[in-house]
Amino acid sequence: MSKVLVIEDDEMLNAGLCYNLQKKQIEVKEAYSLADARRILEQGHYDLALLDVNLPDGDGFSFARELEEQYHLPFIFLTAHNLDEEVLYGFKLGADxxxxxxxxxxxxxxxxxAVLRRLKIQDAENEKKQYVCGSLAIDFEQRTVWKKGELLSLTPTEYNLLxxxxxxxxxxxxxELLLENIWDSKGNYVNEHALTLNISRLRSKIEEEEESYIKTIYGMGYQWIGGERKK
Structure with a gap:
């Protein structure tokens, strides 16, 4: 379910927006000022903000920068201002x-x-390109892996496994599945001993004392458990 934050000081308008969003099976939270919005955003993540330009404790144009830089939250401007210059300025600030x-x-x-659907598609595309898990950040396009902000040196085989x-x-x-997908597709043959060795080396590079990523399922194979805390 999508989550939307409605930042609008007109109580009747705010209530109307929240009511209609809930009818669309969208989870909503109301804020009547920038202070309200900041407090709410510190408590949880939202998919989209509806942002009034004129608020009692500041203007939405200035707050939009904060939404992007600090909260990484997409937003839609709500305003009575319809001058072309202001509309263009709103889009330049990053409004959807x-x-x-x-x-x-x-x-x-x-x-x-429509905006929420577009954002979900973008999120899905980004997930295909990048993956963050525990202490790891993996960029599938650049074929790079970062651990706690430091670039890891992996062999091509280790990266392909990861x-x-x-x-x-x-x-x-x-x-068998790992051998088929990691090596056989490239026309190279590697035996099970080499597979076990490469997985062991990969584990030593990515795992932490308190985090486990690859679990051995005895008699079956391996499973990615993604940064699970070691007991």
Missing amino acids: EYITKPFNIKIVMERIQ EFFCKNRGQVLTK
């Missing part, structure tokens, strides 16, 4: 939409849902 008041609530709901584990996380991967 700019909705002027008064508005048709049905149209607004469709526009909000990527295959990450993209099949939670699944039990047999030795």
Whole structure:
């Protein structure tokens, strides 16, 4: 379920937006000032903010920078300002939409849902390119792995193993499956002993004293458990 923060000081308008969003099966939280919004954002993550430009304790244009830089939260401007210069300024600040008041609530709901759908697609695409787990950050496009902010030196085989584990996380991967997908597809033959050795070397590079990433499933194979705390 998507989560939306409505930052609007007009109580009736705020309530109307929240009511209509809830009808669309969207979880909502209301804020009537920037102070409210900051307090709420410190307590949890949201997928989107509806942001009024004029608020009692500041303006939405300034707060938009904070949303991007500090909270990494996409936002839609809600405002009575419809001058072309202000609309362009809003988009330059990174807004996903700019909705002027008064508005048709049905149209607004469709526009909000369109933004949420687009954001989900972007998140899915980013997940295909990057993966963060425990102390690790993996960039699949650049084929780089970072551990606690430091670049790891992996052999091509170690990286291929790691990527295959990450993209099949939670699944039990047999030795045969790993051999087939990591080496046989390249036309190279490696025996089970080499596989075991490479997994051991990979573990030594990525694991922490308190974190485990690759679990041995005896008699079956291996499973990516992604930074699980060691008991």
